[in-house]
Amino acid sequence: EPEVTQTPSHQVTQMGQEVILRCVPISNHLYFYWYRQILGQKVEFLVSFYNNEISEKSEIFDDQFSVERPDGSNFTLKIRSTKLEDSAMYFCASSRGGLGNQPQHFGDGTRLSIL
């Protein structure tokens, strides 16, 4: 069964550095999402992306964050000038789109640790 893949599985970065988290959504999916989960807390929505533009974003997704689909297969989340509180598990998800109850399929996540 096709799946969403995320790399790296674990990223350790010094505070203030930039980090790029990568995701390869399922190939025929049209909607892409990033979520984060701070350790021990609930999963929070960051941003959704459709037709090469952001369709929705949360208040967490400020100017520090950006997303891109650079080559038609990858979907990236860039975090500039990382802060300690950016340490979290970041999940990418994708869905097929269209009408009806198309679920979001999640990747295994990238654990981001800011030192």
Add this chain to the structure above:
Amino acid sequence: AQTVTQSQPEMSVQEAETVTLSCTYDTSESDYYLFWYKQPPSRQMILVIRQEAYKQQNATENRFSVNFQKAAKSFSLKISDSQLGDAAMYFCAYRRGSQGNLIFGKGTKLSVKP
């Protein structure tokens, strides 16, 4: 704003027994979908079951079923014949419309005792 509440931080069940995890939500929307996701210690997010708000019939997937009470805005998950592999965090999630983002509850940690 929509909210999802899971009032049970932890639950425990004996292997082969049945357990019910609670979830309530708040919304003024009419077009929405509800989901249960499972997150084992490996941290993957695995879809367990989904329910369309416009359907009265409760969804079932093998040993997993839901009790969807639309008027009460309640969406509980029943796990029958619990297995050791069911031990995980379970998240209830709400989605407005076909492509909206998911809003998650805080999760319920389920332990399964042999």
